Amino acid sequence: MADKMDVDAVNGEKQEESVGPAPDLPPERIITNNFALINQAVDNFDSRFTLRALRSIATLRKASNFPDALIAGIRTAYPKASNRGRQILEELLPEKHQQNGTSASAGKETQEEQTHPEIWAYLGVLVQVYLHDQGEFEKGAEFSENFVERIRSWNRRTLDQIGAKAYFYYALFHENLDPKPPSKQSPVIDTRPKLLAALRSAVLRKDTDTQAAVTVLLLRNYISTADITQADLLVAQTQFPMTASNNQVCRYLYYLGRIRAIQLAYTQAHEHLESATRKSPTTGPAIGFYQQATKLLIVVELLMGDIPDRSLFRQPALEAALYPYFKLVQAVRVGDLQAFLKCASVNEPQFRKDGTYTLILRLRQNVIKTGVRMLSLSYSRISLRDICTRLGVDSEESAEYITAKAIRDGVIEASLDHQNGHMVTVPQKDAYSTTEPSEAFHARISALLGMRDDCVMAMRYPMNKHRQEIAEAAKARERERELAKEIIEGEGDADDGDDGGFEGM
Amino acid sequence: MAENEAKHIVQQLDSLKANQLTQAPQLLSRAKLALLNLNALVPSEDTPPTHLALASGILERGALISIKLKDTDSFTRYYQQLQPFYSLNNRSQNQSKVTGLYLLLLLSVGDYAGFHTVLEGLELSAGKEQIEKDQFIQYPVRLEQALMEGSYDKVWGETKRERVPSEEFGVFSEVLIDTIRSEIASCSERAYPSLPISNAKNLLFLDSEGAVIQFAQARGWVAKDGRIYFPQQEEEALAAEKDVMSNSDVVIENTLGYARKLETIV
Numbered sequence: 004m005a006d007k008m009d010v011d012a013v014n015g016e017k018q019e020e021s022v023g024p025a026p027d028l029p030p031e032r033i034i035t036n037n038f039a040l041i042n043q044a045v046d047n048f049d050s051r052f053t054l055r056a057l058r059s060i061a062t063l064r065k066a067s068n069f070p071d072a073l074i075a076g077i078r079t080a081y082p083k084a085s086n087r088g089r090q091i092l093e094e095l096l097p098e099k100h101q102q103n104g105t106s107a108s109a110g111k112e113t114q115e116e117q118t119h120p121e122i123w124a125y126l127g128v129l130v131q132v133y134l135h136d137q138g139e140f141e142k143g144a145e146f147s148e149n150f151v152e153r154i155r156s157w158n159r160r161t162l163d164q165i166g167a168k169a170y171f172y173y174a175l176f177h178e179n180l181d182p183k184p185p186s187k188q189s190p191v192i193d194t195r196p197k198l199l200a201a202l203r204s205a206v207l208r209k210d211t212d213t214q215a216a217v218t219v220l221l222l223r224n225y226i227s228t229a230d231i232t233q234a235d236l237l238v239a240q241t242q243f244p245m246t247a248s249n250n251q252v253c254r255y256l257y258y259l260g261r262i263r264a265i266q267l268a269y270t271q272a273h274e275h276l277e278s279a280t281r282k283s284p285t286t287g288p289a290i291g292f293y294q295q296a297t298k299l300l301i302v303v304e305l306l307m308g309d310i311p312d313r314s315l316f317r318q319p320a321l322e323a324a325l326y327p328y329f330k331l332v333q334a335v336r337v338g339d340l341q342a343f344l345k346c347a348s349v350n351e352p353q354f355r356k357d358g359t360y361t362l363i364l365r366l367r368q369n370v371i372k373t374g375v376r377m378l379s380l381s382y383s384r385i386s387l388r389d390i391c392t393r394l395g396v397d398s399e400e401s402a403e404y405i406t407a408k409a410i411r412d413g414v415i416e417a418s419l420d421h422q423n424g425h426m427v428t429v430p431q432k433d434a435y436s437t438t439e440p441s442e443a444f445h446a447r448i449s450a451l452l453g454m455r456d457d458c459v460m461a462m463r464y465p466m467n468k469h470r471q472e473i474a475e476a477a478k479a480r481e482r483e484r485e486l487a488k489e490i491i492e493g494e495g496d497a498d499d500g501d502d503g504g505f506e507g508m
Numbered sequence: 509m510a511e512n513e514a515k516h517i518v519q520q521l522d523s524l525k526a527n528q529l530t531q532a533p534q535l536l537s538r539a540k541l542a543l544l545n546l547n548a549l550v551p552s553e554d555t556p557p558t559h560l561a562l563a564s565g566i567l568e569r570g571a572l573i574s575i576k577l578k579d580t581d582s583f584t585r586y587y588q589q590l591q592p593f594y595s596l597n598n599r600s601q602n603q604s605k606v607t608g609l610y611l612l613l614l615l616s617v618g619d620y621a622g623f624h625t626v627l628e629g630l631e632l633s634a635g636k637e638q639i640e641k642d643q644f645i646q647y648p649v650r651l652e653q654a655l656m657e658g659s660y661d662k663v664w665g666e667t668k669r670e671r672v673p674s675e676e677f678g679v680f681s682e683v684l685i686d687t688i689r690s691e692i693a694s695c696s697e698r699a700y701p702s703l704p705i706s707n708a709k710n711l712l713f714l715d716s717e718g719a720v721i722q723f724a725q726a727r728g729w730v731a732k733d734g735r736i737y738f739p740q741q742e743e744e745a746l747a748a749e750k751d752v753m754s755n756s757d758v759v760i761e762n763t764l765g766y767a768r769k770l771e772t773i774v
Contacts (some may be wrong), residue, residue, distance in 0.1 A: 229629035265628050266621040361628055368657040401659040403711075407695035408658030417698045421707050438755060445762050452769050 030072035033059050034129070035079055035091045041121045045161045050212075053164045056125060057500040061288075064132050070096055073129050080122050088123045095130050095146055120157050124165040127154075131172040139178040144190070147173035151197070155204060167216035170201060184227035191224050198224065202241070215247030215255070222258040231265050238262065257296050264299065264362055269307045276300040285320060294324040295357065300361045301328050308414075309370060310336050327353050335366060338374030340395045343367070372394070372414050373404055379415040379428045386425045399424070514542040521569050533582075539566045551592050555669045564593040568602040575609055575676045583613065609645030609676055614647055615655070616683040623652060623717055626735045643673045651684070658695075664713050689713065693727055697738045706736050 020052035037056035055228070063069055074096060081089035088322070127150050132144035151173050154166045180190045198221050207215040218241060225234035243255050260276035263269070280296045283289060301311050316329045317324060327350035334343035347354070347363055354360040374394045380386055391402035407427055409415050416429040433442065517539040521532060543549040543563050551560055571586035587610045594603055607630065614623040630645065640646070647666070654662040665671065667681035689712055695704065698713065703711070709720045721731050730737040 045661065107757070218524070229632035231625040231628060235625075265624055267624060268621070361631055365624075365656070369655065371657050396659070398661065400661040404660045404692065404695070405658040407692070407699040410699040411695040411697075417699075418701055421700060421703055438758070440760055441762070446765060448762075 011264055030063050030066040030069055033063060034076035037110055037125065038076075038122055041125055042119060045119050045121055048161065050161070050164055053121070055166060057128070057164060058086075059504060060129070060132055063129065064136055069136075070133060071135060071421055073126070076129070077126055080118050080126060092123075092126055092130050095134060095142060114196040119161075120159065121162055121165060124157075124162055124169065124240055128168050128172070131169065131176075135172060135175060140176050143172070144176040144180055145340055147176050148197075151201065155201060158204075158208065160208070160210065163210045163212040165211040166210070170198070170213060170216050171221060174198070174224065177268060178227070187227075189228060195221070195224060206241075210245050211244035212248070215244050215251040218243055219251055219254045219258065220257070222262075223377055226258060226261060226388065230261055234258070234262050235266065248369060253279050253292070254294075256282070257292070257299070260299060260303070261358075264303050264306070269303055272303045272308060273300070275468075285318075290320050294321060297321060298325065298328055299362075300358050301325070301332065302359045302366070305332065305335050305366055305369060306362065308372065329368075331363065335370050337371060338370055338377045338394075340367070340370050340374065343370045371405060372409055372412075375409045377416050379409075379426070383428050384425055387419075388424070393396065422492075511542075511546055511559070511562070514539055514546065514566065516571070517542065518562070518566060521566075521573070523737060530577070532577070536566070536570045536573065537572075549589075551596055552686065560593060560596065567593070568606055571606050571609070572602070572676055575679055578679060580613055583609070592695075604642045604644045605674065605676070608642075608648055608673070610652070611645070611648035612677060612680045615652055616680050616687065618687070620652075623648075645675075647673050647677060655688070655691075659694055663688050689723075693723070697727075697729075700738065702735045702737045705731065706734075710738055712757075 004498065034374065037059060038051045040056040044050060044056070059408070063072070066072065074093070077089055077092050112463070126388060127146075131143060131147060131150070134146065147169065151166070151169050154162055154169055174191070177190045177194045178184060182189050182226075184191055198217050202217045202221065204210075205217060218237070221237055222234050225231070225237065238259060239261070243252075247255070256275045256279035259273045260274075260279060263272035263275060274317070276296055276299055280293065280300055283293045283295050283296060297315070301315070304311050311332060316325050316332075327346070330346045332344070335348050347360075347366075348497070351360060354363055364397055371394055375390070378393060379388055387399050387402050390396075390406060391399050394402065396402050396405060403421075403424075405418065406415075406417070407419060416431065417426050419426050515533050519537075521535055540549060543566060546559050546563075547555070549563060551563070567586050567590050571583055571590065574580070574583035574586060577589070580678075587606060590603075590606060594607075607626070611623055614620075614626065627649070649650060651663055651666055654666070663684060667684055672678045672681065692712055696708075705717050705720050708714075708719055708724075710722065712720065714720050714723060720736075724731045724736050728739065729740070
């Protein structure tokens with residue numbers, strides 16, 4: 004799962020790569036270019052430049068000489084070897100790269116300027132990425148611990164985006180330390196106070212990037228050790244920032260969906276998971292997230308008594324990953340209890356890995372319900388004994404209670420005759436004589452209108468543009484007034500009966 | 509000092525007879541005071557293992573005694589206090605019993621969300637094999653499955669004395685029977701147009717026909733000529749609600765809403 008999340012993290016940057024620096028630049032050039040971007044971000048107080056700098060991490064980490072480039076970058080930013088920041092970062096990189104690095108930046112010793120902390124933080128994130136890719140989780144965890152603390156103590160708004168990334172790797176490192184999450188002794192539990200503190204400061208500082216990132220990390224943390232109640236409380240007590248980036252929103256919705264599914268609130272779970280799958284990118288490195296969310300969505304949909312669309316399983320990106328779920332859906336669709344149990348036990352390791360096994364076990368009752376519905380649709384009158392054998396239930400009494408419950412829950416329209424021991428199906432009513440079609444229509448229209456409103460709200464308007472417009476409008480009015488004045492002056496001697504009319508313009 | 513006192517109280521608790529249970533809460537609060545003196549009521553990293561075992565032992569006894577006294581609130585409190593001990597990974601003998609009882613408690617008050625949340629946590633932390641061979645956990649799991657699919661006769665069978673894994677679990681049988689009875693009643697209302705009283709007796713697991721009539725009156729059913737007739741209004745009311753003609757104002761309101769939205773868009 005860790006890899007999936009990691010992959011997902013990279014993805015956002017990947018998508019818009021064309022906007023970032025051209026991929027064929029050597030990595031050290033990309034890093035130094037990014038310094039310029041970050042400086043620009045600090046000077047203009049515009050986070051977009053920082054985001055653009057962070058976007059190139061995906062390209063950088065794949066470069067073969069990434070460590071060399073990183074060293075070169077550090078030396079460019081901090082030409083003095085005695086600089087504390089430089090020393091901290093360099094200590095984490097292997098010796099041999101340091102030799103190479105010296106030659107690369109030898110000529111730049113002369114320039115000396117005050118570097119922004121953002122540059123250091125950016126390099127710190129790159130070091131985190133490097134350590135993670137090398138599998139040096141211990142070292143990374145230790146470094147991240149101090150690193151995030153440092154970032155927090157700076158309290159600079161231009162650091163927020165970098166800080167959010169830093170926390171992400173901080174949590175990731177701890178997750179990879181032994182003993183791994185489901186265990187209650189996992190180091191992830193020790194990271195909770197720190198993450199909560201980070202959340203608190205982020206909220207107080209209106210730092211939405213870190214707030215969103217840390218909320219998601221905390222949820223992930225709680226869910227990984229199955230502390231669902233705590234996760235639920237966190238959701239209830241905090242507000243997820245509206246302006247969070249799409250990737251964070253996706254993850255937040257996914258975890259929320261997971262919590263709600265465990266709590267049996269399937270309708271809400273379905274809503275969250277559906278938005279998560281729709282918002283998540285369907286191609287590229289984030290495909291793992293998409294698959295995972297879709298798996299959970301399918302199970303929740305089944306639990307709600309719906310059957311997912313066949314076309315869902317035909318998508319090339321999902322076909323192989325969803326095969327066990329496809330079999331599962333088939334079993335549930337026909338209400339075949341035996342096939343369902345077989346499918347669940349054959350694919351158990353896979354389902355467990357996906358964390359959907361306990362949810363799938365709950366499907367048993369749905370399979371039975373579907374079975375009852377199929378019987379009720381096909382027969383207008385059927386004896387309880389037949390129901391019992393077809394559903395594979397133990398006794399006739401059970402069958403009677405089960406059908407009675409199905410009738411009560413509105414799964415089927417039927418009535419039972421206890422003395423003769425059979426179920427009589429009530430003929431279907433005409434749905435068009437009820438308000439149901441208009442309700443469905445209304446739901447669709449509202450969804451579309453809501454989407455339009457969201458689109459309008461999501462548009463980005465340039466800052467202070469309206470002031471400019473106001474100034475222009477004022478100027479135009481001024482001109483008009485002058486014009487009017489001239490006209491009045493011109494006409495003044497002829498007739499001044501209606502000069503008041505111009506005032507209003 | 510405090511340790512000896514706590515051990516002494518444990519002995520006293522174990523030697524209590526069934527009719528002396530009312531004294532237990534006092535003993536328990538003294539035991540908890542002793543634990544506080546030992547600084548072991550809430551476990552920390554440097555609590556010695558012997559103290560941990562002592563503390564969880566006392567709390568577990570407290571939980572089981574609360575169940576016997578039918579004091580569910582205090583049971584829940586003990587259960588919550590035990591959680592930090594259980595997460596420290598030294599399994600004590602009564603852990604699954606207490607957890608199973610807590611699951612059953614959640615089930616009997618109808619908190620299915622809480623039930624599944626606890627179960628999910630168990631699956632992850634204890635692993636599948638552990639849970640599947642544990643009769644104390646399996647019992648509530650089986651009950652929940654039967655309740656959810658509607659095999660009420662299975663629930664009835666499970667609550668019989670000989671099927672219950674330990675005497676503490678028997679306390680919940682009564683509550684569970686009440687739960688299933690009201691479930692069956694609400695199902696019957698919708699499923700049968702009418703029902704002979706003798707059949708209703710079997711369906712509802714009641715002892716006599718007199719009890720059936722009493723039950724029927726409590727639920728507002730009509731009993732005459734040896735049959736029970738269920739009231740039908742509910743369904744008709746629902747049908748009327750769905751009728752197009754009766755709520756034309758909603759349709760008008762919606763259409764006006766669309767018109768207004770269209771105006772803002774175009």
